[in-house]
Amino acid sequence: MAILSLQGVSKNFGALKVTDDVSFDLAPGEALGIIGPNGAGKSTLFNLITGNLRPDAGQVLLDGRDITLETPMQRCASGVGRSFQIPQPFDHLTVYENLLVAARFGGGLAASEAPLACMDILHRTGLSALSDRKAGALPLLHRKRLELSRALATRPRVILLDEIAGGLTDGECVDLVATIRSLHAEGTAIIWIEHVLHALTSVVTRLIALNFGRVLMTGTPDEVMAAPQVQEIYLGIEA
Missing domain, CATH: 3.40.50.300 (P-loop containing nucleotide triphosphate hydrolases)
Structure with a gap:
């Protein structure tokens, strides 16, 4: 099917x-x-x-x-997950916090599960070193990676x-x-x-x-x- x-x-x-x-x-x-x-x-x-x-x-x-x-x-x-053509992160939140929002409210993960899942996604998408960086300060490549990471955090x-x-x-x-x-x-x-x-x-x-x-x-x-x-x-x- x-x-x-x-x-x-x-x-x-x-x-x-x-x-x-x-x-x-x-x-x-x-x-x-x-x-x-x-x-x-x-x-x-x-x-x-x-x-x-x-x-x-x-x-x-x-x-x-x-x-x-x-x-x-x-x-x-x-x-069903999605990334947008123009990245739309929460600029005032960190990279990690952006994923946490997606995992909790989009992916339905429990508070005890979401942090580890988010860090795993950041590692897979090459953003783990930038987890504490404010999303609004990222260059385009990393904003694109963050857009992909947020989509993945919803567990599509x-x-x-x-x-x-x-x-x-x-x-x-x-x-x-x-x-x-x-x-x-x-x-x-x-x-x-x-x-x-x-x-x-x-x-x-x-x-x-x-x-x-x-x-x-x-x-x-x-x-x-x-x-x-x-x-x-x-x-x-x-x-």
Whole structure:
């Protein structure tokens, strides 16, 4: 059974259809990438999965259970975690305190369990040396790592990564990708929106290309990136 399924999901903003009859399944432990030009509906799709938006049509299923009408908090408690394109930590709290909030209120961990779990995540994401640093003082790479760490602290079975490699140098990107790859190897299912294609395709095993809210093509990274319609629409190359 798929861990996550979208069935005919559509969303309109007035006359603008930003998500148009999107369907796909995510297998347990799978790493799925989503690409598309700006305005293709990628972030809206994430908002529909997390419950920040409700679809006008279609269903969102988690382990075969309809969660279409559930709140973001309910979906988080069920195992749907997310990082945001623009990191949104509690700037006045330390790195560790940010994780503690996520673990207690998002992951539902008891007060006796949360501290050890948070320190383990900080170690895995390379932030343990910065645990006492105020989040607002972190450079971009570490803010991205903190965004990932907070999502992990909610104990997700599916984690949504929204352009987490954007704005990083090549070296920083390599380090972050290594962290994401190790998390995936532990069995966490991933859906990753990204414009840094070499980072994305080094992790995911399947790609979905979106255009104007519709699924243009689904396949392996090589198949999708070689398709003339994807090159023309996404890369600006004449087919």
